[in-house]
Amino acid sequence: MTNFATQLIHADDKDNRVTDVAPPITVSTTFRYDNNNLEICDESECIDEMDKTPVYSRCGHPNSTRLESVFSKILGGDAVVYNTGVSSFYAAMVHFNPKRLFIGESYHGVHAIADIMTRNYGLKQYSLNDIESYAEEGDLVHIESPVNPYGVSINIQDYVNKAHRKGAKLVIDATFAPPPLQDPWKFNVDMIMYSATKYFGGHSDLLAGILVTRDHEVSNRLKVDRMYLGTIIGNLESFLLLRSLRTYEMRILKQSENATKIVLYLQTHLIEYQGVLKEIIHSSLQTEPWVETQVEHGHTPVFCIKLETVEQAKQFPSKLRLFQHATSLGGVESLIEWRALSDPEIDQKLLRLSIGCENVEDLINDLTQGLEQTKKD
Numbered sequence: 001m002t003n004f005a006t007q008l009i010h011a012d013d014k015d016n017r018v019t020d021v022a023p024p025i026t027v028s029t030t031f032r033y034d035n036n037n038l039e040i041c042d043e044s045e046c047i048d049e050m051d052k053t054p055v056y057s058r059c060g061h062p063n064s065t066r067l068e069s070v071f072s073k074i075l076g077g078d079a080v081v082y083n084t085g086v087s088s089f090y091a092a093m094v095h096f097n098p099k100r101l102f103i104g105e106s107y108h109g110v111h112a113i114a115d116i117m118t119r120n121y122g123l124k125q126y127s128l129n130d131i132e133s134y135a136e137e138g139d140l141v142h143i144e145s146p147v148n149p150y151g152v153s154i155n156i157q158d159y160v161n162k163a164h165r166k167g168a169k170l171v172i173d174a175t176f177a178p179p180p181l182q183d184p185w186k187f188n189v190d191m192i193m194y195s196a197t198k199y200f201g202g203h204s205d206l207l208a209g210i211l212v213t214r215d216h217e218v219s220n221r222l223k224v225d226r227m228y229l230g231t232i233i234g235n236l237e238s239f240l241l242l243r244s245l246r247t248y249e250m251r252i253l254k255q256s257e258n259a260t261k262i263v264l265y266l267q268t269h270l271i272e273y274q275g276v277l278k279e280i281i282h283s284s285l286q287t288e289p290w291v292e293t294q295v296e297h298g299h300t301p302v303f304c305i306k307l308e309t310v311e312q313a314k315q316f317p318s319k320l321r322l323f324q325h326a327t328s329l330g331g332v333e334s335l336i337e338w339r340a341l342s343d344p345e346i347d348q349k350l351l352r353l354s355i356g357c358e359n360v361e362d363l364i365n366d367l368t369q370g371l372e373q374t375k376k377d
């Protein structure tokens with residue numbers, strides 16, 4: 001048994017094919033058959049076999065296999081890796097094929113996929129408040145916690161209980177608090193989804209998604225579907241993501257610690273920025289007792305601030321030197337976003353911050369000089 005940081009670096013040692021210490025970028029789409037072992041197998045048998053012996057890269061390739069070795073270890077189940085976070089959600093929808101989807105506040109791309117399925121196949125969508133009244137066996141509940149863009153937690157156990165009482169399955173998008181911060185298996189969820197574009201990738205240079213299941217038959221079926229949906233991660237992205245994973249624990253812990261310190265600083269100095277800074281929103285400020293049992297090893301590095309006026313919120317990112325004004329999150333560089341640019345429906349006084357790995361004092365100084373400037377305007 002090894003621990004988290006060791007698994008990130010060594011869980012794929014068993015997949016070594018060459019003597020290189022750093023896994024090579026394998027660009028080949030096709031791989032020579034072993035002429036001494038030409039056995040015909042059906043699709044699901046082939047899946048386990050293809051992890052050992054690659055055949056065609058849409059089915060699996062050396063570095064996607066390595067990624068799945070590492071993710072399966074650190075995510076506590078069978079991990080299936082996709083080319084994007086949204087395609088991992090699509091794969092979950094194809095797998096569960098629900099007639100009814102119960103969905104709360106979630107990533108906009110996830111809602112957009114559900115809407116495509118409603119448009120094309122008549123999928124019925126309900127809110128999370130409707131689970132007890134309408135859910136039935138075969139239905140799916142999709143939750144996100146901590147939830148985008150606020151970085152606040154919703155009660156996972158509560159929704160799992162409601163779904164299971166009705167015979168429905170529950171998928172959680174846990175992108176905002178990947179392990180070791182949060183472990184959704186503790187609450188008996190049915191499947192976990194992550195956008196690996198965010199914290200696992202961590203350098204704003206690749207797209208990837210993951211589904212994790214505790215049922216090996218399910219992961220094999222997901223891999224067969226993935227082969228035909230054509231949604232496997234690319235070769236170069238696999239190499240980059242593997243490289244990112246080696247340092248993942250250090251990054252996520254630092255990002256979480258930085259964010260929590262910044263939130264605490266702003267909250268305790270709120271009065272000094274009266275007229276500018278109205279509110280700070282983050283799971284470290286939630287007081288419900290179940291929050292600590294969910295994000296037990298650190299809070300999400302994402303939080304929101306609300307300024308007093310729309311104009312202040314619109315101008316604030318341009319006053320910062322370290323924080324870059326961009327969407328997305330999870331990278332080593334801190335980002336801020338006037339959220340209305342991504343979500344036209346949202347409160348235009350809202351800014352979302354994604355905290356990186358910089359020195360925390362420098363980040364606090366950057367934000368406070370920005371708030372001071374805004375005060376003078």
Ligand SMILES: *Cc1c(COP(=O)(O)O)cnc(C)c1O
Nearest residue numbers: 084085086107148175195197208
């Ligand atoms: C970014 C994100 C996604 C989508 O991931 P992509 O890799 O961009 O496709 C899904 N859910 C959440 C919570 C996200 O932040």
